[in-house]
Amino acid sequence: MKLTLWTYEGPPHVGAMRVATGMKGLHYVLHAPQGDTYADLLFTMIERRDHRPPVTYTTFQARDLGGDTATLFKTACQDAVTRFAPEALIVGASCTAELIQDDPAGLAESMNLGIPVIPLDLPSYQRKEGFGTDETFLQIVRHLAKPVARTAQITANLIGPTALGFRHRDDIVEVTRLLADMGIAVNVCAPMGARPSDIARLGAAQFNVLMYPEHAESAARWLETNFKQPYTKSVPIGVGATHDFLAEVAAITGLPCKSDTSRLRLPWWTCSVDSTYLTGKRVFIFGDGTHVAAAARIARDEMGFEVAGLGCFNREMARPIRALAKEYGVEALITDDYLEVEAAIAALHPEMILGTQMERHIGKRLGIPCAVISAPVHVQDFPARYSPQMGWEGANVIFDTWVHPLVMGLEEHLLHMFRDDFEFHDEAGASHHGGKHVARPVGAEAAAAAAIEVGSMPAEIAFPAQDTQPETATESNVIWLSDAENELRKIPFFVRGKARRNTEKYAEGKGLTRISIETLYEAKAHYAR
Amino acid sequence: MTGTLPAIGCTNTPVLKERGQREVFCGLTGIIWLHRKMQDAFFLVVGSRTCAHLLQSAAGVMIFAEPRFGTAILEEKDLAGLVDAQVELDREVARLLSRRPDIRQLFLVGSCPSEVIKLDLHRAAERMSAAHAPHVRVLNYSGSGIETTFTQGEDACLAAMVPALAQSDARELLIVGALPDVVEDQALALLAAMGISNVRCLPARRSADAPQIGENTVFALVQPFLGDTHAALLRRGARHIPAAFPFGAEGTTLWLQAIATEFGVPQALFDAVIAAPRARAEKAIAAARQTLEAKSIFFFPDSQLEIPLARFLTRECGMIAIEVGTPFLHRDLLAPELELLAEGPVISEGQDVDKQLTRARAARADLTVCGLGLANPLEAEGMATKWAIELVFTPVHFYEQAGDLAALFARPLRRRALLAPLAPRMEAAE
Numbered sequence: 001m002k003l004t005l006w007t008y009e010g011p012p013h014v015g016a017m018r019v020a021t022g023m024k025g026l027h028y029v030l031h032a033p034q035g036d037t038y039a040d041l042l043f044t045m046i047e048r049r050d051h052r053p054p055v056t057y058t059t060f061q062a063r064d065l066g067g068d069t070a071t072l073f074k075t076a077c078q079d080a081v082t083r084f085a086p087e088a089l090i091v092g093a094s095c096t097a098e099l100i101q102d103d104p105a106g107l108a109e110s111m112n113l114g115i116p117v118i119p120l121d122l123p124s125y126q127r128k129e130g131f132g133t134d135e136t137f138l139q140i141v142r143h144l145a146k147p148v149a150r151t152a153q154i155t156a157n158l159i160g161p162t163a164l165g166f167r168h169r170d171d172i173v174e175v176t177r178l179l180a181d182m183g184i185a186v187n188v189c190a191p192m193g194a195r196p197s198d199i200a201r202l203g204a205a206q207f208n209v210l211m212y213p214e215h216a217e218s219a220a221r222w223l224e225t226n227f228k229q230p231y232t233k234s235v236p237i238g239v240g241a242t243h244d245f246l247a248e249v250a251a252i253t254g255l256p257c258k259s260d261t262s263r264l265r266l267p268w269w270t271c272s273v274d275s276t277y278l279t280g281k282r283v284f285i286f287g288d289g290t291h292v293a294a295a296a297r298i299a300r301d302e303m304g305f306e307v308a309g310l311g312c313f314n315r316e317m318a319r320p321i322r323a324l325a326k327e328y329g330v331e332a333l334i335t336d337d338y339l340e341v342e343a344a345i346a347a348l349h350p351e352m353i354l355g356t357q358m359e360r361h362i363g364k365r366l367g368i369p370c371a372v373i374s375a376p377v378h379v380q381d382f383p384a385r386y387s388p389q390m391g392w393e394g395a396n397v398i399f400d401t402w403v404h405p406l407v408m409g410l411e412e413h414l415l416h417m418f419r420d421d422f423e424f425h426d427e428a429g430a431s432h433h434g435g436k437h438v439a440r441p442v443g444a445e446a447a448a449a450a451a452i453e454v455g456s457m458p459a460e461i462a463f464p465a466q467d468t469q470p471e472t473a474t475e476s477n478v479i480w481l482s483d484a485e486n487e488l489r490k491i492p493f494f495v496r497g498k499a500r501r502n503t504e505k506y507a508e509g510k511g512l513t514r515i516s517i518e519t520l521y522e523a524k525a526h527y528a529r
Numbered sequence: 530m531t532g533t534l535p536a537i538g539c540t541n542t543p544v545l546k547e548r549g550q551r552e553v554f555c556g557l558t559g560i561i562w563l564h565r566k567m568q569d570a571f572f573l574v575v576g577s578r579t580c581a582h583l584l585q586s587a588a589g590v591m592i593f594a595e596p597r598f599g600t601a602i603l604e605e606k607d608l609a610g611l612v613d614a615q616v617e618l619d620r621e622v623a624r625l626l627s628r629r630p631d632i633r634q635l636f637l638v639g640s641c642p643s644e645v646i647k648l649d650l651h652r653a654a655e656r657m658s659a660a661h662a663p664h665v666r667v668l669n670y671s672g673s674g675i676e677t678t679f680t681q682g683e684d685a686c687l688a689a690m691v692p693a694l695a696q697s698d699a700r701e702l703l704i705v706g707a708l709p710d711v712v713e714d715q716a717l718a719l720l721a722a723m724g725i726s727n728v729r730c731l732p733a734r735r736s737a738d739a740p741q742i743g744e745n746t747v748f749a750l751v752q753p754f755l756g757d758t759h760a761a762l763l764r765r766g767a768r769h770i771p772a773a774f775p776f777g778a779e780g781t782t783l784w785l786q787a788i789a790t791e792f793g794v795p796q797a798l799f800d801a802v803i804a805a806p807r808a809r810a811e812k813a814i815a816a817a818r819q820t821l822e823a824k825s826i827f828f829f830p831d832s833q834l835e836i837p838l839a840r841f842l843t844r845e846c847g848m849i850a851i852e853v854g855t856p857f858l859h860r861d862l863l864a865p866e867l868e869l870l871a872e873g874p875v876i877s878e879g880q881d882v883d884k885q886l887t888r889a890r891a892a893r894a895d896l897t898v899c900g901l902g903l904a905n906p907l908e909a910e911g912m913a914t915k916w917a918i919e920l921v922f923t924p925v926h927f928y929e930q931a932g933d934l935a936a937l938f939a940r941p942l943r944r945r946a947l948l949a950p951l952a953p954r955m956e957a958a959e
Contacts, residue, residue, distance in 0.1 A: 010578065044903070
């Protein structure tokens, strides 16, 4: 038993729903109690789909349990086939139905429904949503893909995009364009947009583009073994990765590597002088393994950030992410417990988080800007505009998305210079972000200074914390003298945490128990870069 | 017109009972508002990853102040009997309570899997209550989808609290049902102005304010879905004051009148107290009525609020009800509502969602009230919808909210009118 407050992944049958909802002409009969139908709203609300997911739930109740839930399941199958006339049916159980052991696979197969019936075995108490998508798509491919002749022209299948995916809709368009530049047409894109009859002709393509290993790696391997179709290992997110992807496609097909990069803007945007301020920004990266790996490379090699930490929530990707972390000289955090992620971020105190919607909330709590790079998705992750992550346009989108939460270029300097300005002070936040402008309240210091000047109040009372008095004890047992504490407050908020941490680390290293203004500036010089 | 009965009401209307796929939330969903109402309570669902996923999805947005609810997720080893689930639960609860010393009430909430494997949460609650007394009281109820629908979760929770309430012989009024604090305060102020001040609420905001109960307690329900709580209160000797529910100016007046009569409030005083707020409510409703008048409405079953809302919308807003679906029809509690609702609409109980969708498409009501899973698909078919979940997440009771309640239904229609020039293109994209 494990206490969970928020989850990164749903149960595996939600993964199966993502595959079914992405496809057309396929129906999912799910043996499940009432209440499990909540999953429909993920698709109709978060993704704004204009159709119900193609799922029939048996919605059994307590009173059915003593009776015949098997008949209920068979009736649901028959009604679904009659009403929706699908080309194929997938059948399975949610967590509760798994316990009552009705064997949906056997029941559905015994019914002679006249269409292919694909049973799913998704162990709800061991696995999660990512496994559900991968396993469901594998079973669909195994049951429906048939040996067929290759297309005359060189073609590829795009495999992996599902409903409720992070920017899958737009990535498909971008990857299709990349392939078109090389003269390669798309044979089938699946699960998204494919019918069962399209799955049957997957074998006609020369190779597979594995867009999201989380959702289709098992199917890619199966197709490689059974249909001798190689699949791409590079995921084209970021400039470098997209070049690698194109080179890999060229190697597989023997075609010359060519691409129209006229619409790629990231390299100039990141090299232009305004981006100098991005240099060495410490970022923490968390999400699904594929997006984290891509983000780490972009962060270091294309934005000039420093990767302060990284990790993923899907254990299936633990091994590659651990290897990646080693390459970046950091420790990988593999967990699906958001409290652990929050603790790691709090300890590292990065200047920015590249994460999921969970980390966006963590960032809000800790006052750290965050850009979203990965599922789990939120309604905000389905923008109306074209907004891919993959390919050249994806790189442009990522540049904009990651820069947006930060205080920009010269504004950062101005905040340093005029940090005491009552309107343009650092706590007002970046000027391009919404929110009410807050004039800085007349602080204790100003009031104290005024009081001393007019002599209306004894200085000790007006400004009691003098440098002989320790003001703040920290976790590290180093004490901040009040003049140092005041000096620290003059540092803009977005670097204040780092300055505090660095100074404490420096003081501890020197065996100091008190931090004065001198210690603060010695530490600043020590960590200068 | 307040309380004037129609020539023929719905008391004897035959009910269309349906069984099939039900597109409804389970009772766990109630935790979303109950944990905000009871500020020192924690709700621990004993269930599966699906339960945890439901809670964060149904919340729509994540409530990221550390939530006072969580899920103890059953794992393979719990099910295979490799570990003692009771021992596991003790460990998780002890860890939780040590991390959250502010928690005074803990609810162990049963789910579909915990019910199916017959995990005895009642025994667990008794054991934990003894272990953590007097600081924390541990109670249990089931919010499972095999037993409860959406708002029935609140009913199960409140019903579980009743046996634990202290005994009292005081003559007190108990208001039953979780209301937003601001709304609850309005109700208490109105009652106080009539001279009724010995009033308690279930649930209380904090466990220290829990009501006491006995044979001199009379109680009024503010929600129509509290059937089990009603029965539990009767078992403790309390007496129910039957009334229409406090939705709209009329419902609020009838509800208050029933209490005033019970407490012998002089009619003149009663009229004086309600005059101003009632006039405000009527004025606010009149504004929305301009949009709602003569429009038809179709309710899918969702919150069990459907019949009182149909009564409000037909009698005070001039709407025409076509079908009023409810997950469960509690005839006793809804008797005052059914006699006020004029005959005409189909009253349906339970659901077979595909059949009901066929009826809704045939009816093409001006406004269809449904769950979040159905709303966008129906909008895409050109039908205006109102998400039912908003009706339990928004303050809608009593006079000051009557206009807001009407406006909730008017807004989709006003929006549709505003965006009318876009609509044809949207349908062409289909």
